[in-house]
Amino acid sequence: MSTTITSAGTPTDPAGSSRRATLTFGGVLRSEWIKLRTVRSTVWCYAIILLLTVAFGLLLTATFNSRGIGPLPDDGQQAFALQVTTLSIGFSQLVASVLGVLVISGEYGTGMIRSTFTAVPKRIPALLAKAIVFGLITFVVGLVSIVLTALITAPILPGVGIEPDFGDSQYLLGLGGGALSLALVGLMSLAIGAIVRNSAAAIATSLGLLLVVPTVLQILASVTQTTWGLNVATFLPGSASQALYSYGAEGSVINGVVSLSSLEGGLVMMAWVLALTVVAALLIKRRDV
Amino acid sequence: MIEVQGLTKRYGDKTAVDGISFTAEPGVVTGFLGPNGAGKSTTMRMIVGLDRPTAGSATVNGKRYADHSAPLHEVGALLDAKAVHPGRSALGHLLAMGATHGIGRTRVDEVIAITGLESVAKKRVRGFSLGMGQRLGIAAALLGDPATLILDEPVNGLDPEGVIWVRTLARQLAAEGRTVFLSSHLMSEMAQTADHIIVLGRGRVIADSSVGEIIALSSGTAVRVRTPDADRFASLIAAPGVTITRSESDLLVVNGVPAPRLGELASSNGVILHELTPAAGTLEDAYLTLTQDEVEYHAGGPGAATPAAATAAMTEGATR
Numbered sequence: 001m002s003t004t005i006t007s008a009g010t011p012t013d014p015a016g017s018s019r020r021a022t023l024t025f026g027g028v029l030r031s032e033w034i035k036l037r038t039v040r041s042t043v044w045c046y047a048i049i050l051l052l053t054v055a056f057g058l059l060l061t062a063t064f065n066s067r068g069i070g071p072l073p074d075d076g077q078q079a080f081a082l083q084v085t086t087l088s089i090g091f092s093q094l095v096a097s098v099l100g101v102l103v104i105s106g107e108y109g110t111g112m113i114r115s116t117f118t119a120v121p122k123r124i125p126a127l128l129a130k131a132i133v134f135g136l137i138t139f140v141v142g143l144v145s146i147v148l149t150a151l152i153t154a155p156i157l158p159g160v161g162i163e164p165d166f167g168d169s170q171y172l173l174g175l176g177g178g179a180l181s182l183a184l185v186g187l188m189s190l191a192i193g194a195i196v197r198n199s200a201a202a203i204a205t206s207l208g209l210l211l212v213v214p215t216v217l218q219i220l221a222s223v224t225q226t227t228w229g230l231n232v233a234t235f236l237p238g239s240a241s242q243a244l245y246s247y248g249a250e251g252s253v254i255n256g257v258v259s260l261s262s263l264e265g266g267l268v269m270m271a272w273v274l275a276l277t278v279v280a281a282l283l284i285k286r287r288d289v
Numbered sequence: 290m291i292e293v294q295g296l297t298k299r300y301g302d303k304t305a306v307d308g309i310s311f312t313a314e315p316g317v318v319t320g321f322l323g324p325n326g327a328g329k330s331t332t333m334r335m336i337v338g339l340d341r342p343t344a345g346s347a348t349v350n351g352k353r354y355a356d357h358s359a360p361l362h363e364v365g366a367l368l369d370a371k372a373v374h375p376g377r378s379a380l381g382h383l384l385a386m387g388a389t390h391g392i393g394r395t396r397v398d399e400v401i402a403i404t405g406l407e408s409v410a411k412k413r414v415r416g417f418s419l420g421m422g423q424r425l426g427i428a429a430a431l432l433g434d435p436a437t438l439i440l441d442e443p444v445n446g447l448d449p450e451g452v453i454w455v456r457t458l459a460r461q462l463a464a465e466g467r468t469v470f471l472s473s474h475l476m477s478e479m480a481q482t483a484d485h486i487i488v489l490g491r492g493r494v495i496a497d498s499s500v501g502e503i504i505a506l507s508s509g510t511a512v513r514v515r516t517p518d519a520d521r522f523a524s525l526i527a528a529p530g531v532t533i534t535r536s537e538s539d540l541l542v543v544n545g546v547p548a549p550r551l552g553e554l555a556s557s558n559g560v561i562l563h564e565l566t567p568a569a570g571t572l573e574d575a576y577l578t579l580t581q582d583e584v585e586y587h588a589g590g591p592g593a594a595t596p597a598a599a600t601a602a603m604t605e606g607a608t609r
Binding site for chain 2: 020021022023024027028030031032034035038039040041106107110111112113114115117118119120121122286288289
């Protein structure tokens with residue numbers, strides 16, 4: 001590499017000029033956007049989400065056979081049409097979860113966090129900007145994947161006896177809810193990543209909360225013949241986020257077992273994200289890096 | 290300008306930085322010298338708010354670093370060459386850092402040019418050598434055209450050419466009126482770069498003065514005199530306040546008489562001199578004297594910690 005001895009450079013923006021560089025939240029948002037798109041893992045994760053959504057939708061449409069059960073009722077047709085586009089979300093959530101963790105724990109693992117906190121020494125704006133940019137992009141990618149799947153499968157559905165009303169507000173809310181659940185699970189994992197800081201441990205914690213804890217609770221419930229385990233599981237991120245994209249989900253209590261409406265599920269998920277983000281913000285402000 | 294007052298950092302019952310106070314002035318290069326583990330990096334991290342001080346304060350240009358409206362314009366810091374995501378290109382890293390302060394592509398391209406990274410700017414940092422990583426760290430530090438530069442071991446991993454480049458850059462930045470504060474465990478490096486030196490040992494400031502004073506402080510002014518007439522010459526110059534050490538039959542090390550005076554004495558008394566060397570006590574000697582009791586981690590066994598061995602190791606390190 002050649003070495004040239006040059007000056008620190010006449011700054012394009014010398015101190016005192018009207019265009020003096022200043023730290024702004026808008027700037028921090030732009031910085032996080034640049035960071036997100038200049039790392040390959042982001043692109044891969046989002047590509048996987050898109051592919052999973054379309055592939056699961058096509059698979060479900062292609063393998064559906066209504067002959068045995070006769071024509072579905074209107075509600076059933078709508079629910080099926082929604083399920084075609086959101087079947088993959090259970091898996092996509094795991095991808096969003098891993099990406100959410102990596103967005104922040106990757107910075108701790110590589111030392112990048114020191115550059116980030118040198119540029120944004122108050123730190124919390126950096127965490128919030130990260131969450132806003134990642135949450136927004138994940139929502140958009142989720143929505144694009146879901147809508148794309150709906151468009152691709154729309155011409156095939158009548159062939160298997162499903163003729164849904166695409167203008168149905170419940171159906172449209174479900175599409176948005178699917179994308180929202182993806183973004184909220186990702187944000188929850190981002191907060192966990194900020195709290196735990198180590199990638200492997202944070203991914204294990206996030207996936208454990210999404211997959212392992214509900215299973216354990218279900219086993220407990222069936223072993224002990226009680227409902228409390230099931231009711232706790234209802235409020236965990238996996239189940240609460242599912243309510244967001246279940247067709248016409250209504251809150252109910254049947255035989256002591258609680259289920260959540262889409263709105264309630266969304267609120268429970270937001271409470272998870274909010275609570276964990278507050279903890280993350282308090283810790284991020286205090287810790288040495 | 291960096292002002293540090295009673296700065297302290299404890300990790301459990303271990304004190305890394307022990308109530309230090311100092312000032313780094315604009316327009317000069319202030320060297321921060323000390324053995325590894327003396328607390329240099331911790332101090333630098335506290336100045337930019339990455340570590341929270343247990344006690345005391347550190348301000349930059351009169352304010353806490355985090356309270357400035359444009360931190361990158363106040364301080365450019367190279368704290369850890371690995372403070373970069375390896376999957377991102379140098380260009381992407383600098384654009385992301387700059388974006389926080391509204392610093393755009395033009396300035397990013399400038400600092401890439403200044404640090405000679407043009408050819409690798411679009412490559413991912415993962416493949417960078419230590420030296421290139423160091424250049425990228427310096428590029429990031431220069432991004433905000435900062436009034437103060439904090440560089441932790443900036444010559445680490447650089448080839449000789451790069452070492453000279455950093456030295457020249459540091460001198461030039463100071464000449465432009467900026468505060469330049471750089472650390473090193475290499476005395477010889479400091480001797481060539483810094484105007485003022487703060488020596489740190491076990492978390493305490495052991496010396497804080499100009500390079501010249503630091504040398505004079507501990508080593509005095511010794512002169513090596515080689516002469517076949519050593520006995521006679523020793524008796525000639527013997528006087529109160531003059532110390533003469535004889536290490537070889539024809540070699541005297543004289544303290545307290547300047548070299549020109551020794552030459553005159555030899556000439557007027559007809560003594561033949563084979564050598565007359567003012568051993569302007571190297572900064573290495575001064576440093577070792579100052580930190581002798583402060584080195585916390587001696588390499589290897591007790592033998593490895595002798596001044597001679599340590600000096601050799603340091604000199605080697607400096608020229609590598």
